[in-house]
Amino acid sequence: MKMILKKTPTVKKLFAVAFSFFIVTGILGYKEGYLIQKEPPKEVDISVLPGLQFSLPRFHVVPGQQVVLRFTNTDDMDHNLLVIRPESREKVVDLAAKLGAEGVAKSYIPETGDVMWHTSVLHADQTETLSFTAPSEEGVYPYVCTLPGHGHVMYGAMYVNKSGEMPVLTEDKAVPHHVKNKVHVHAETKNHPYELIPPYYYRLYIDGASPAAIAVHLPGNISFCWDATPCQMRFVWKDGFVDNTELWKGHKDAKAKREGTIVYRETRPAVLTIGEQNTTKNPPKFKGYRITDAGYLEFCYIIEGIEIFETIRELEDKNGIVRHFRIPTLDDNVVFHHTEEKKITCYYNGIPLPAGPLVLDKKNGKQFSVEFRIEK
Template sequence: MNKNYALLLLGLLLVLSQGYRNQGKDEQAAKKEIKISVLPGLQFDIPRFHVQPGQQVTLHFQNNDDMDHNLLLLKPGTRVEVVDLATNMGAKGMAKDYIPESKAILWHTKILHAGQTGTLNFKAPLEEGVYPYVCTLPGHGYIMYGAMYVNKSGKMPSLAQDKNIPPSNAANAHAHHAHQDHPFEQKPPYYYRTYMEGASPAAFAVRLSDQLAFCWDATHCKLRYIWSGDFLDFTAIWKGHKDAKAKVLGDIFYREGALPTLQIGSTAHAEKPKFKGYKLLKDGHLEFRYSLAGQDVFETISLAPEGKEIIRAFRIPNLKQALTFQPTQLEGAGSFTYQGKPLPGGKLSLDAQAGKQFTLVYSLNP
């Protein structure tokens, strides 16, 4: 009796041991590895993928783009909420990798520069659903996102009918209206970080009103141009065309020339300006910060309440040298004034005290 019991126990142990070995093999096979990179036009190259509930996942995100990017995995239905939170971080966002404080964020990479790769190791949620992933750098999250489908069936809708991925990845992307520059209506002022004609990849496109917008270049720390009319057409970017740029839909009526508009002190050994970030002000406008000739410069471009004048304000708190400001003058397009008077000879010269804070007004011709 004891001998038979011992044999039975031994057999049971062998079965259990084999079961554990098989379970280990199943778990090993169940692990999933995802590799995501970037396509031209602010797109992830994989717009969606599927995992099983509780599956072990390794996600490699390689930034092969000229722009910086990050990747956040979020709870279902929270993408726009998290993107808006990241946008409102303003200049402080860069130091925190544009990762806002939110319980909706499940996993995230840091900001990745060109050529860098971030890896996320996680266990997929047990609750089935569609979990968005997104880049939260300013202006990116409204068009640069994808979907992680978590379910046991493995089913996903057809690309043409998938509302959880960008329109550019859907088969019916051609039905997108060319003038739809945002997935939901925005109230000016608002901005995008995007690719623009006549500017470096580090460009800001800022919508001041329903009829006025400007492009500001963070690489060269200067205003590039101002236009009137409709905002931007992102179609080429959404479709991933090589070297695609956002198309200005209005008419450019002011374009700054190649010479530096703002000069501090002597120009004999002028150094290139260095972009140091920006701040989203309470009124929705942006304050750009950069260094020039060893001085911190704060620049804001806004619209006067009546909407007929563009206000360009500068703060240089520690200025110790005289400065000059010389915008490009275009006949018939309007004129710059300082303290209500036209710039003498089209050029403004200020001593160190007056130059610490000054405002120019660009009066638009009716």
């Protein structure tokens, strides 16, 4: 009877098999790791330029690539940054606007699946970093600021594709019009890099206002400066707008140069007060602005807890401006104050205002207009 003896593997052979296994898996692991790491993380730095603009209008990433996006608010206004799903910008911006009084507490982030990543609301000089994996699905993913009035002009595009292709900037529908137009610089244009049709505006630094100034040029060659710090119109001027040459060159502490003649300068610390008091207990708070269908800015701010909306337009004969106020939740008197100027006469309902303030009850104060007419 034959006995079959099974050979037990020696320790040496077992070690050789295990070593081969680790070598093979190590090589496979290295190859797999190499495939994963062949696209290094994409680092993106975005800040804020004057005029409600992101410093970077667009950038490209590969599907599945790691992205490190640093957003720094280099503006005096508050801003946030949301990365959202393709073709959802207008929807997200509208939802953020509908948050109303809840907007501040929610950082103007609407509850919708279209929001993929977002920062909080950043004050001046604050930075927040978003780290995420780029979507696997190719497409154009917008990023946008959703504070009131910002999202219609302050946005950009994250292109996700393997090819790295992006359209020519002048033909790119995913970036704001003012970004596309900036490539058309004409030698004969002194103050602006592209043709402008009023009304138009700039966020800038200018003498006579805080760093949170907004200069607006209206039809009729009349302009005004609105200051977001005190939440009021600072001054009005005729026959020219601003020269932003030094600002565009990036000079430190540069200011825009006003062109034309000032016809009205507001010297009162408060233009609107609520109730019988002639002063406000708390400083006003600027909430932002939106662009109306006609292209004018509607400013939104809070005085003593009351939300106020103000739009400034040119008069029909182009010989001055009209300030229109909406105060939907007004439940007390509103008092309008103005500074007397030789070149300006203020009118309410076609009647010149006296030297004192204009006092309106809660019925008439919820919506009213005051004309600033330039005397010839």
